[in-house]
Amino acid sequence: MATRSDVRNRLGLRPVINVSGTMTHLGASIVVPEAIRAASEVMPEWVEINDLHRKASAAIARATGAEAGFVTASAAAGITLAVAGAMTGADLARVEQLPDASGMRDEVVIQMGHMTGYGAAIEQGIRLAGAKVVPVGNVTDARGYQLEHRISERTAAALYVVSHHTVQYGQLPLDAFARTCRARSVPVIADLASEYDLRGFLAAGADVAIYSAHKFLGGLTAGIVAGRKDLVRATFLQNSGIGRGMKVGKESIVATIAALEAWERRDHEAVRRAERGHLDLWMKRFAGVAGIRATIIPDPTHNPLDRLVLEVDPEVARITAWDLADALGAGDPPVIVRDHEVEQGFFQLDPCNLHPGEAPVVADRILAELEAARRRNAPSGRTVAERRAARFERLLRWPD
Numbered sequence: 001m002a003t004r005s006d007v008r009n010r011l012g013l014r015p016v017i018n019v020s021g022t023m024t025h026l027g028a029s030i031v032v033p034e035a036i037r038a039a040s041e042v043m044p045e046w047v048e049i050n051d052l053h054r055k056a057s058a059a060i061a062r063a064t065g066a067e068a069g070f071v072t073a074s075a076a077a078g079i080t081l082a083v084a085g086a087m088t089g090a091d092l093a094r095v096e097q098l099p100d101a102s103g104m105r106d107e108v109v110i111q112m113g114h115m116t117g118y119g120a121a122i123e124q125g126i127r128l129a130g131a132k133v134v135p136v137g138n139v140t141d142a143r144g145y146q147l148e149h150r151i152s153e154r155t156a157a158a159l160y161v162v163s164h165h166t167v168q169y170g171q172l173p174l175d176a177f178a179r180t181c182r183a184r185s186v187p188v189i190a191d192l193a194s195e196y197d198l199r200g201f202l203a204a205g206a207d208v209a210i211y212s213a214h215k216f217l218g219g220l221t222a223g224i225v226a227g228r229k230d231l232v233r234a235t236f237l238q239n240s241g242i243g244r245g246m247k248v249g250k251e252s253i254v255a256t257i258a259a260l261e262a263w264e265r266r267d268h269e270a271v272r273r274a275e276r277g278h279l280d281l282w283m284k285r286f287a288g289v290a291g292i293r294a295t296i297i298p299d300p301t302h303n304p305l306d307r308l309v310l311e312v313d314p315e316v317a318r319i320t321a322w323d324l325a326d327a328l329g330a331g332d333p334p335v336i337v338r339d340h341e342v343e344q345g346f347f348q349l350d351p352c353n354l355h356p357g358e359a360p361v362v363a364d365r366i367l368a369e370l371e372a373a374r375r376r377n378a379p380s381g382r383t384v385a386e387r388r389a390a391r392f393e394r395l396l397r398w399p400d
C-alpha cells in the first residue's frame, strides 16, 4: 500500500473521508495506480493525439464489445457530443455549424423520469448540442406508444439513463425502448456513467454507451463513449466543433486505457469481500445503539455493491439525520456521508471509496456524534429547507 501524501494538508484542505460514493464534488474516485503511472509516463512525451485516440478506441472496443470508442472530457461531455454526433453524422460542415442546428434533425426523446441531474441537468447537456429535449410520458409513467408518438422526422436520437437518480419504476426497460427506437432508425444513447457493466447495455440494444472513467474504473477525469462505429466517429469529429471546449488531454486518454485494462484484471471478488468487511464492521458497531437503525441494501441499479442505510430516530437520538450528516462533515476528521435522501430521515454509507483503516474511523465518528447529541439533549430544530438554503448561499459566495 502506497503511503498517503500530505498534499491536502499543504494546500490547507480538510482530510475528508468519503463514504458517499464516486462524487465529483469530492474528487470523483481513488485513481488506480495503473492509471496514475500511465498518466505520469505520458505527460513529458509528445504523442500524435488522434493515433492515441485510435488506440483508446481499440481498448474501449475490447472492454465493451462495441465497434469503436472515444474518450471525452467526462460522461457529461460524452452525452452532449454523442447527441451532436447523431445530429451531424460525419458532415464537417454540420459539425462547424453547431450549436445552430438548422437543417438538421434536432430533437432528442427522453423519458421524463430519466430527466435527472449529476450536478448539472441532463436536459441542459442535450441542449448544449443545439438539440431540443422532447420528454416522453410523465415522471412516474412512460409507455411504448408515448415513445412512438414523440418520435418524428425531427428526432436525432433517444437518450436512456441508468442511474439511482432516475425514477426507479414505471419506466420503459432499455430493451423495449431500444426496439421501438430501432424500428424508427433512431439511435439510442445510454448514459451509464455509474454502471459497472461494460457490455450488457450495448447487448440490450443501446447504440452508444457512455461511462465515466473516473468513477468505478478509477481513471483520471474522462468519459467513455462506446458503440456503433459511425456514431462514435461522428462523436469524435465534434473535436473540430463544439467538442473543442470539452477537450480531453493525453493524460486522461492513456489513463482511461490503463484503467480499463486494470478493470479487466481486477479481482472483483476480493474488492467485494473488502467492502463487505467494512459493512459488517459498521453493522457490529451500530448494533443496539439507541436512536439509530442500520440495514444493508443492494445498489438500486444492480451494480455489485451494497451500502449501509442508517436511519435516525430524532426523538431518541436527539438529532436529525441531516444534522448528524452535517456534524460528521464538519468534524475531525470530516466524514462525508451519502445524504441525497436525508430529508427522509436516513443517510447511507458507501463502502467502496475507503482507504485502509478508515472504516473504523467512520464508525467512531458516528458513535461520538450520537453520544454528543445525547448528552447535549438539545435538537437544533433546523429544517431540511434551511440546510439546503445554507448550501446554496455558500456556493454563491465562492471563492469566499
Ligand SMILES: *Cc1c(COP(=O)(O)O)cnc(C)c1O
Pocket: 024, 074, 075, 076, 077, 118, 161, 162, 163, 191, 192, 193, 194, 211, 212, 213, 222, 223
Ligand atoms: C456521474 C454521472 C454523470 C456525469 O458523469 P461525469 O463523467 O462526471 O460527467 C452523468 N450521468 C450519470 C447517471 C452519472 O451518475
